[in-house]
Amino acid sequence: MKGIGEILPVNVSNPNGEIKEAVNTFTEKLGELVSAKKVTSLAEAVRILTEGSPENQAKLFKDLGLDYGSLIKAQVEMLKQASEQMAESSKEKQALFEKLVDEKMQNRAAELGLTKELLALITGIQSQSTQQVMAMMEKLNEERFKRLEESNKPKEDPIANLLMQTAIDILKERITKPSDQDPRSKFQELLEFQKLLQEASKAFAPVSTNNPISMKLEEMKIDVEREKIRLQHELEREERQERLKLEERRTERLASVFEKIAEIAGAVLPQFLNRSQGLSHSAALSAICPNCGENVDPSKPQCLRCGLPLRPPIQPTLEQRPVSQVGGGLDI
């Protein structure tokens, strides 16, 4: 089986030719998987690699013919290589590189007696997105679980532990620092991160002052919970404002409808008030022939245009009838 470090690309700030080649090879491999219909598309494969569940990732690695367990090691190897090359590169690049590494990381590196390679490793993580850092933490957790399960492996991997600590620091800074990020997506991210923290806590249990990672994880849990409550309040406030805006818009719409009605009423009211000058409204409607729409003379029994009978012939009143029809004259 080919080692994953030989082909798997990693996120480095200055990819060189070898890495590019590795990326190409890896992409080709993924392409083969697409052709074999093991994944629907390249984008889907990348999504599994970056965001997929560990099971799906493991399956993908198996399909690629790679050893999933060695993923972290491979990443470390690649980053080491990249950082070595960066260290050997021009002074200008070196200066730029140094600038990228913040003071906190440098101090930590000095405390732990780290080399520049490891410092580069940390910088590599820092340049990754929060999602990527979280994905990496997840993989580190899994790696640690495996180590705990497999007796032939050393229980602790100093590089992995350092990466974990750095990842926690970076995420803590990003989560607690105010940002322009949409509160909803940040809240979602926090929920995901909280789940991840639970898993990580299991991997680094029990909590002890001797274990910096487990301590950090506990601190982190508190920070996350605090941030969650803050965001919840912010979201509630936003929702209230949105509701208010919605109500305002509804009121405005209603007002414009009433305005229109008033406009129409204003247009027809003068005519309405002048109705006494003509026929009454109901009389006007009854003076329309329902068959041809012609205006009919109410005194006529039928429509002059189409001949439709408009009303039954009017019977003369008692007083109007000739005496002979009333009952033969006075009936006394």
Added chain:
Amino acid sequence: MIDSVFVKKAKEYAILGLEYFERENSGRILESAKQNLDIAKEITDKYLPELSKLDLFTKGILKSAVGQAWIHPFRDQMIDTLVTELAGREGELGQVAREYPEWLRDHMRRVFNLALLYIAREM
């Protein structure tokens, strides 16, 4: 007053209706006008039931306008304006408005009357 919202809207709908009839029954208006045929009933039977498909709000406005207001005086003014406007147009409707304005005016008046009846009694 003739430019009021009500008249403007009524004119808009009348033109839309006429254009639709022109499209759907190409040549029918011109032919009927030439032969002085009465197609008012045919038009109303075909299109007035469409008014019942309007939304409740518009129906309410129409019914309220027809039921409470004296709108007959608008009719003749509106029809005169419409015929003048149509006369400036190309096509069948324009030709009918130019060559047979009385026929068109008579049809419009009766269709308008039937529409009032329909709105007042059927909607």
